[in-house]
Amino acid sequence: MSHSAYNDIWQKANVELNSIIEIELPKEPLKPEKDKLVAFQKFATMYVRYVLIFKKMEESYDQIVHPQKRRLIKHVLDGVIGRVLELKNEMVNVELLEFHYFDDILADMKLTPQDVELPIPRYIIGENAKVLKEREKMLGTILARMGPQDSSANEAKEEQGMTTEEAIRLIQIHERGRQGKLRARLMRELKMQEERDRLAQTRGAPKLDREVAVVTIQKMCRGYLQRKQTAKMRAEELVFLGMVPPPKSKSQKNMPVHVAKKVEEKRKLIQEQHEKEYLESLVTVKDKLREVEGPDIKEQMQDQIRQWFIEVRDATGKFPDYPDIDEGGSEAIFKKKQPEEAEDEKGTGKKGKKGKKGKKEKEKKKK
Numbered sequence: 001m002s003h004s005a006y007n008d009i010w011q012k013a014n015v016e017l018n019s020i021i022e023i024e025l026p027k028e029p030l031k032p033e034k035d036k037l038v039a040f041q042k043f044a045t046m047y048v049r050y051v052l053i054f055k056k057m058e059e060s061y062d063q064i065v066h067p068q069k070r071r072l073i074k075h076v077l078d079g080v081i082g083r084v085l086e087l088k089n090e091m092v093n094v095e096l097l098e099f100h101y102f103d104d105i106l107a108d109m110k111l112t113p114q115d116v117e118l119p120i121p122r123y124i125i126g127e128n129a130k131v132l133k134e135r136e137k138m139l140g141t142i143l144a145r146m147g148p149q150d151s152s153a154n155e156a157k158e159e160q161g162m163t164t165e166e167a168i169r170l171i172q173i174h175e176r177g178r179q180g181k182l183r184a185r186l187m188r189e190l191k192m193q194e195e196r197d198r199l200a201q202t203r204g205a206p207k208l209d210r211e212v213a214v215v216t217i218q219k220m221c222r223g224y225l226q227r228k229q230t231a232k233m234r235a236e237e238l239v240f241l242g243m244v245p246p247p248k249s250k251s252q253k254n255m256p257v258h259v260a261k262k263v264e265e266k267r268k269l270i271q272e273q274h275e276k277e278y279l280e281s282l283v284t285v286k287d288k289l290r291e292v293e294g295p296d297i298k299e300q301m302q303d304q305i306r307q308w309f310i311e312v313r314d315a316t317g318k319f320p321d322y323p324d325i326d327e328g329g330s331e332a333i334f335k336k337k338q339p340e341e342a343e344d345e346k347g348t349g350k351k352g353k354k355g356k357k358g359k360k361e362k363e364k365k366k367k
Helices: 003-024 036-063 067-095 103-109 122-127 129-159 164-203 210-241 256-292 294-316 339-366
Strands: none
Touching: 003 036, 003 067, 036 067, 036 103, 036 122, 067 256, 122 129, 256 294
């Protein structure tokens, strides 16, 4: 499938998700449902719809190669999985059963039980491949240490169950029986051949008419061709019904399944490459911005701070104090302030001046 195909799957899942969210979060809150059957039908319908959304999003996340899109899809996918678990818990609380039956809902939505089965997300296995391999190695080492002791003991017990003489006698019995069957079959074939030769001598050479011989040959050929065609049709029917796997062609490279697997593997490689480039660009773009636009931004901020000092001096007659760290530092200068906030700051500035003057006068009196 192409990139646009998986984008379409993602868009359809988004549309379905938006529609189901509108049902779950109406403008006016709904009254709690008292009937257990109706409540279970509601939860089950939502559960089936969420499972379908989960499958579409999981497929699109597994094959889309755009790193930013994949991060967004994964965030939504985790939310959908959480909602599926919540609905499962609600159904268990309503029915008091771990297994549920959605036959009527599946029939209404024209689905099969396989459509509602929850698979393990592929990204869990793919992203945790290293951890799983390490776990397998650890289990292998543990089994290698503990396994051979028990197995050797069991094998010793099994070997002690039969002596050498009994084993030889058993082999002799089977071998003599096999030779006796072969000898009996050979004698039977010789006897039948002698009987055919004797009958041929008594009857003499067979005399066939030309037309009878032609009809016999035609009959045999047509019977052989029809049996071959019937066997072919039967095999095709079994393959069509899914009871027999399709025959493997000599060139598997052109098989659709083989081609699809190759495309998936190629997409995985492209995903890894794009992810690596994206993580590298997060660092390189910042460094590039600092090198190229950093000096201009710094100069612009300095001009803005100077302008702020000049404006405050023109309004109050004195240069203001630089904002403290608790007030936000230079960030407070770059905030866009409303006229009311500016007037409040002017008022607090005047009060602060009066307070400072009062403190100075008190200190002089004390001295």
